[in-house]
Every structure is written in structure tokens, then in C-alpha cells.
Amino acid sequence: MYRYDEFDHALVRERVAEFSDQVARRASGALTEDEFKPLRLMNGVYLQLHAYMLRVAIPYGTFNSRQMRRLAHIARTYDKGYGHFTTRTNIQYNWPALTDLPAILSDLADVEMHAIQTSGNCIRNTTTDVFAGAAEDEIEDPRPWCEIIRQWSTIHPEFSFLPRKFKIAVIGAEKDRAAIRTHDVGLQIVRGEDGGTAFRVFVGGGQGRLPHIGQEIASAVPAADLLAYLTAILRAWNLLGRRDNIHKARIKILVASVGLEAFREEVDKHYATLRLEDLRIPEEEAERIKAYFAPPPFEDLPEASAPFDRALLADPDFARFARNNVRRHRQAGYASVVVSLKPVGGVPGDITADQMDAVADLAERYGFDELRAAYEQNLVLPHVKLDDVPTVWRALLEAGLATANADLATDVIACPGLDYCSLANARSIPVAQALSKRLADLDYQERLGPVRINMSGCINACGHHHVGHIGVLGVDRKGEEYYQITVGGSPDEQAALGDIVGKSLPADEVAPAIQRTLDRYLQIRADGERFIDTVRRVGPDPFRDAIYETLDAANA
Amino acid sequence: MKIVTANRLSDGRVIYAGVDNQPVEGIGQASILDDAAAEIVLAEVAGRPDIFVNPYLVEVQDRTPSGRDRLKERIRSAGPTVGHSVAGGVS
Numbered sequence: 001m002y003r004y005d006e007f008d009h010a011l012v013r014e015r016v017a018e019f020s021d022q023v024a025r026r027a028s029g030a031l032t033e034d035e036f037k038p039l040r041l042m043n044g045v046y047l048q049l050h051a052y053m054l055r056v057a058i059p060y061g062t063f064n065s066r067q068m069r070r071l072a073h074i075a076r077t078y079d080k081g082y083g084h085f086t087t088r089t090n091i092q093y094n095w096p097a098l099t100d101l102p103a104i105l106s107d108l109a110d111v112e113m114h115a116i117q118t119s120g121n122c123i124r125n126t127t128t129d130v131f132a133g134a135a136e137d138e139i140e141d142p143r144p145w146c147e148i149i150r151q152w153s154t155i156h157p158e159f160s161f162l163p164r165k166f167k168i169a170v171i172g173a174e175k176d177r178a179a180i181r182t183h184d185v186g187l188q189i190v191r192g193e194d195g196g197t198a199f200r201v202f203v204g205g206g207q208g209r210l211p212h213i214g215q216e217i218a219s220a221v222p223a224a225d226l227l228a229y230l231t232a233i234l235r236a237w238n239l240l241g242r243r244d245n246i247h248k249a250r251i252k253i254l255v256a257s258v259g260l261e262a263f264r265e266e267v268d269k270h271y272a273t274l275r276l277e278d279l280r281i282p283e284e285e286a287e288r289i290k291a292y293f294a295p296p297p298f299e300d301l302p303e304a305s306a307p308f309d310r311a312l313l314a315d316p317d318f319a320r321f322a323r324n325n326v327r328r329h330r331q332a333g334y335a336s337v338v339v340s341l342k343p344v345g346g347v348p349g350d351i352t353a354d355q356m357d358a359v360a361d362l363a364e365r366y367g368f369d370e371l372r373a374a375y376e377q378n379l380v381l382p383h384v385k386l387d388d389v390p391t392v393w394r395a396l397l398e399a400g401l402a403t404a405n406a407d408l409a410t411d412v413i414a415c416p417g418l419d420y421c422s423l424a425n426a427r428s429i430p431v432a433q434a435l436s437k438r439l440a441d442l443d444y445q446e447r448l449g450p451v452r453i454n455m456s457g458c459i460n461a462c463g464h465h466h467v468g469h470i471g472v473l474g475v476d477r478k479g480e481e482y483y484q485i486t487v488g489g490s491p492d493e494q495a496a497l498g499d500i501v502g503k504s505l506p507a508d509e510v511a512p513a514i515q516r517t518l519d520r521y522l523q524i525r526a527d528g529e530r531f532i533d534t535v536r537r538v539g540p541d542p543f544r545d546a547i548y549e550t551l552d553a554a555n556a
Numbered sequence: 557m558k559i560v561t562a563n564r565l566s567d568g569r570v571i572y573a574g575v576d577n578q579p580v581e582g583i584g585q586a587s588i589l590d591d592a593a594a595e596i597v598l599a600e601v602a603g604r605p606d607i608f609v610n611p612y613l614v615e616v617q618d619r620t621p622s623g624r625d626r627l628k629e630r631i632r633s634a635g636p637t638v639g640h641s642v643a644g645g646v647s
Binding site for chain 1: 570627640
């Protein structure tokens, strides 16, 4: 993985010193909250319901055991012993004191981490396929390009005061495991006409109050011109985007209002000159960055592993874990292991300091010291020898991290909601917990197969409810929590927004209604159909009927 | 009736204006004020930004938040309804 050079170290240390001074001036009263707010937001610090919240960047979700142990140390020393992984593959701490922030940021800088650009109107953490560098279907590892984007976008003077935040995701396979079409810009690595690396570019995706699926603006931008093309997009938006209305400032609104063709013309105008300037990425520089992401020293192994196969036969719980949480790897004899942060009744994405240490130990011992944060709020050990998977599973079991539910119905994506967030209208976590307990039976979940359920506590959609196969949005109705259900959303290469099925439900009706939806699917699915396939085939009506049937009966 | 609440500057914790407008952590110690008194206390604590960040008024009935934001204010006063993620689950 990437290691800081002297410029990275100096930049992060300078920022720690600068922000420490700002914190000291705030604590002394020299800065007012209004003066301090834009400064803290440039450093990932929010003021939430109960405390300050610090969001720490995990660039493209890739980190190592030393960094994970430092995250555990921070949770223990400055917080309440846990952290929360987010849908931007960052980690949030919910309870740090203002006066501890300089020490926390200094501790992070020691291990090449920071909180720069995890909030505010700037280019946020670039995300990617959690299986990058491990997936069988990848044509190229997207992480070097994420790193190049990170270096280009970090404290970029032109893009530090954008109309709103800006999110980029990159994938290296046809299969979209990073929800790129829900991003301001989504990039898919393709082969250009000359056979070289190129990028298919989607623009204007986004969730929130006015959701849009990204549209293809370019089919194959040559790799060397990537930064010129991204600059052209950002410049066009920065000049034309609205700043008078926060709800209409994202690039999705601009693209939708002027139309894709007109926006493309604007971008091409800038691109025509920008591509002739110094923004071309020199091949040797791209190669230098790629070298950081060279595959680890894999052993030459057969496809099959006797210890793995024996464990499959010996232990049905391991067999279930292997079915649901172990993914095929491009290298024979290896696998990627999904570490679920969705235990039955737990808080989606939460992890304790001890669990962080346990995962760090496993990454160091069995995983070439590499860890990934998934936007689904799980962790991944990307490179584990199949021979070692049973041992890793037993250690995860001991740490309470072996829930065999990856991509199943209880692998719920949920924002912190009104339990923590000052923007939320309703709670999300208790609704996710109620659903998790109701659907806990793993035999039932496996019968259902892959289903993505997403919950957001407000229209800002941090829980990505618009693109959940089943989405749940918390709303406030005269001071009471209600939940609007959508069906048929999809975050992947067939990206779609879900349909709102009808009037919102009270909190305790949500889990039963979702279970009826899933039961209806089991009744009507054709052979081999996943939940989302059935929804696409029959539309939302049968599910609407299922959701409201008992309510209608009660009202009849 | 109303109470005055804010977040504490040093650590962001929820505080209320209590006796002599001193910051108190428990909603039980918050001064219960009529509309006129509430405005006066709000102005007073707004003048102490070294402690009270973003102060505002909360409607209460029997010391329990009762206005439109009552759920949010109850959560602020009691902490997350889902407890904390600690070893072995949620407490």
C-alpha cells in the first residue's frame, strides 16, 4: 500500500500544527463558534447532539494493522472504547473532547493518517472496490488511481471552496462494488482504443434530497488525461454551480438542469486546454505510484486447500461462514474474507477497540498486513490463504466478528440517525436492530439470498436508502418518527432509485413490513432469481401489497 | 415552561443553565423558566461563549422536553437510546 513521502508527512504535520493552534484559540475564546466552524469542518470535526465527532479518513478504504491499532488506541484513550465505520469508508469517533483533538490528530499523523477533507465543501475521500487488487474480474487495480486523485485533490486551492461537497469513486471491473453511479463523479477503468488504461466517466450522480443516477459523460478518457478531465468537470461545476441554495448546489442539480449534452460541452471546452497543460500524468509517475500497490508475495498454491475443505465438512458454522463471507480471489489458494460489523442486534458499522486490535492481529499474521473498509460498513481481509481461513474464522468468532451475513438481509447499511446526528429527523439504529433480531435466523437469510437493506435517519441519505433493494427513510411527522419504504433501488452497474411504496410506517411496523416483503419474494420468485431480479421483473406492486396488508386489514 | 440548553465548549457535552445560570449536565438540574425569564437567561449564557456553544430554548413539561423536537431533546438529555457498543455487544 501507499507510504507517505516527505511531502505527505510535512503536509499532515503542518495541518496538525495549524489546527492545534485553531483549537487552542477556540478553547480560549479568541475564536467564536461561527469563526471556528468552517475551520473545524476542514478537519473532520462536527458538533453533534452529545459531543464533538471526529471523522478520520481511510483513503480508498485501504489501511494496515499498525493504523488499525492506532485507531483502537484512540477509541480507548479519547473516546468510549469504540468507533463507527461509515459509508464513505471512514471511521467516526462520537465522543472526543475538543481539547483532545490536537493529540488525536498527532497520534494519527504518526501512522500516516489524518482527518483532512472528511467534511466541508471539498473533494472527499475517494472510495473504491473493497476487493481491489484481489477480485478475479478486475482489469486493473483502481487504487493507484485513487491515490493519484488523493494527491491531486488534497488541499487543492481551486477546489477548497466548492459550492458543496464532491465525491469520487473508482472501480476496475465491470461489476460495480463501489456504487460509482451514486457519486458526483464515478470512474470505471476500461481499455482505451490503444489498449491502454482509460476511464469511463459518469457524472451527476448523488443521493440526498434530490437523488440522481450518474450519467455517462465520457466513454474512455486516456489515463494520462484523467486529472485534466476531472479538473475540467470540477471547473465547469465550480463556475456554473449554484451557491445560493444549499439544496441545489451539488453537481447533480447542475447536470440535470442544463442537461448532459450542454454540460459535456462545458467540460470539453475546459478539457481542450487543460489536457495540453501540466496536468498530464507522466507515465513514470503513474508507474511509481502503482509500485506501492504491487501484489503481495503470494505463494504458488493449488486452487484447493485441504485444511479449508476439511473444515467445511467438519463444522457447519464454518461452512456457512465460507458460503457467505469468503470471496474468490484472483490468486489460486487465496480468498478475501468479509468481517461483518453487523452482529444480530448490534449497531451497523460499530467496532470496539478490542475488536480493532483483533482484526489488526489477523491482518498482520494472515493477511499480508492489509485491511479494507467497505462502504457497506464492514471490513475485509483481502488476501488470506485458504489454508488459514478456518483459523481466521475461529479468531473472528472469539472476537464476536464472525457473523456469517455478508450481503444478506441483516447486513444492513444504516447511518447513526437521531441517536447521534444533529441533522437527523428519526432514529435509524434501533430500526436496524429490530430488523436484525427479527431476521436473525441465518437459514432464513440464506434462503432469501443477497438483499441490500439501507436505512437513513433523514433525507441527506447517509444510509443510501435510495439505492437499497429495500430502503428505509426516517421522517418526522409532528414530532413522531415514521419511516418511508422504497423498493427496487440498486447501487451497482444496474443502478436505480427505489420506488416509494406508500405512506410511511411507525417504527415498530418497519421490521414486520420488511419481513412480509421478503416472504412475498420467496412466494413469487422464479428459479435462480435474487430479490432485486424479482422486483425488476414484477415491479413494486406485490411488495406494496405485502407491506400494507396487515395495516389495511387493521383499518378495514 | 422552558429550559436553556447548549453544548459545552471544551468537550461538546450537553449542558443546561441551572441555578445562577451555571452549566449543569443533568436536565433535572436545569432551571425551569417562563418565557420572559427564559429569554433573559438565554441572552446571559449567549454572552458566555467560553462555556455555552449554540444555546437555545427547549419547551418542557414536568422537566421533560415537550415541543416539536421533544424526541431529539430527550435523546440529548439521556444519551443514545441504543447505548454504547462495548465488548460483548451493546450496553
